[in-house]
Amino acid sequence: MAQISSQYLTITGNTGCFNNFINVNTAISDEDNQIREWLSPLKPHQRHQDVRAERLDGVGDWFLETSEFRKWSKGEDGSLERVLFCSGGPGVGKTFLW
Amino acid sequence: MIDNLCDQVEEKNMAVAWLYCDFLAHQEQSATAMLGAILRQLVSIREIPEDIRERFRKRFPDRGLRLPDMVGMLKTAISLLPPVHICIDALDESTPKSRQELLESLRDIVQESPRTRVLFTGRFHVAEDVKKYFAEAIIVPVSPTEDDIRVYLSVRLERDTEARAMDDDLRRDIMRIIPETISEV
Numbered sequence: 457m458a459q460i461s462s463q464y465l466t467i468t469g470n471t472g473c474f475n476n477f478i479n480v481n482t483a484i485s486d487e488d489n490q491i492r493e494w495l496s497p498l499k500p501h502q503r504h505q506d507v508r509a510e511r512l513d514g515v516g517d518w519f520l521e522t523s524e525f526r527k528w529s530k531g532e533d534g535s536l537e538r539v540l541f542c543s544g545g546p547g548v549g550k551t552f553l554w
Numbered sequence: 555m556i557d558n559l560c561d562q563v564e565e566k567n568m569a570v571a572w573l574y575c576d577f578l579a580h581q582e583q584s585a586t587a588m589l590g591a592i593l594r595q596l597v598s599i600r601e602i603p604e605d606i607r608e609r610f611r612k613r614f615p616d617r618g619l620r621l622p623d624m625v626g627m628l629k630t631a632i633s634l635l636p637p638v639h640i641c642i643d644a645l646d647e648s649t650p651k652s653r654q655e656l657l658e659s660l661r662d663i664v665q666e667s668p669r670t671r672v673l674f675t676g677r678f679h680v681a682e683d684v685k686k687y688f689a690e691a692i693i694v695p696v697s698p699t700e701d702d703i704r705v706y707l708s709v710r711l712e713r714d715t716e717a718r719a720m721d722d723d724l725r726r727d728i729m730r731i732i733p734e735t736i737s738e739v
Binding site: 487488490491492494495496497498499500501503504507508513514515516518519520522524525528529530531537538539540541542543544 | 555556557558559562566568571572573574576583587588589590591593594595597598602606607610613619624627637639645664668669670671672673674675676677678680681684688690691692693694695696697698699701702705706
């Protein structure tokens with residue numbers, strides 16, 4: 457509890473707001489959002505939505521069945537497939553795998 | 555692939571983060587920002603680690619994050635999660651400087667957390683860069699199959715705005731010749 461109140465005080469202190477009715481949870485999640493923004497302005501989730509919208513059903517699914525990808529995604533300790541580089545020539549649209 | 559991995563997260567106890575490199579966003583895509591995008595996803599999975607919260611509170615407001623700080627925070631986040639799978643698309647679209655820094659940082663992270671997995675896609679010429687930092691990397695050549703191309707073509711033809719220019723013979727030729735020719739390349 458002590459920890460939560462100190463977070464509350466820090467945040468209200470920073471914004472110069474001492475309104476006693478501020479909900480503690482809201483104050484904390486505001487800080488979470490600020491931390492995320494601070495970490496990076498990039499938003500790969502949005503880009504993924506765009507890629508997903510363009511993707512055609514079934515295209516590239518064979519890749520998910522390759523032994524390289526299966527071993528890589530399984531991630532067994534000591535397996536060699538820790539790092540995969542899927543390479544293609546210009547224009548083959550490697551993003552089709554995503 | 556991303557959706558496939560996300561579907562496995564619960565069952566296999568793993569975490570997934572991804573990144574799209576982009577020619578058009580070079581200014582935004584420093585290695586620090588790219589790694590930050592990965593970290594941003596990882597801290598959204600569970601509570602933000604206390605160490606990262608502390609660093610945020612002690613930050614200098616007029617100074618951006620530096621690469622070593624970012625790598626340190628990534629290591630912290632990864633150590634608290636099940637095995638993290640990082641996917642990076644179009645590595646060749648990053649600038650050479652960002653690419654070297656990104657690869658070096660990832661190597662550092664994988665050495666510290668050997669359960670971490672990294673998958674890149676990119677053109678052939680950046681394979682050497684990957685090999686320089688990850689000698690053990692497995693190179694998987696990928697290209698669309700004839701079936702992939704057929705699906706793609708049929709959707710494109712369906713959406714053709716000049717439908718009058720098309721007849722059955724032309725459509726048949728397109729659907730036969732293009733997939734064969736491309737898959738021979």
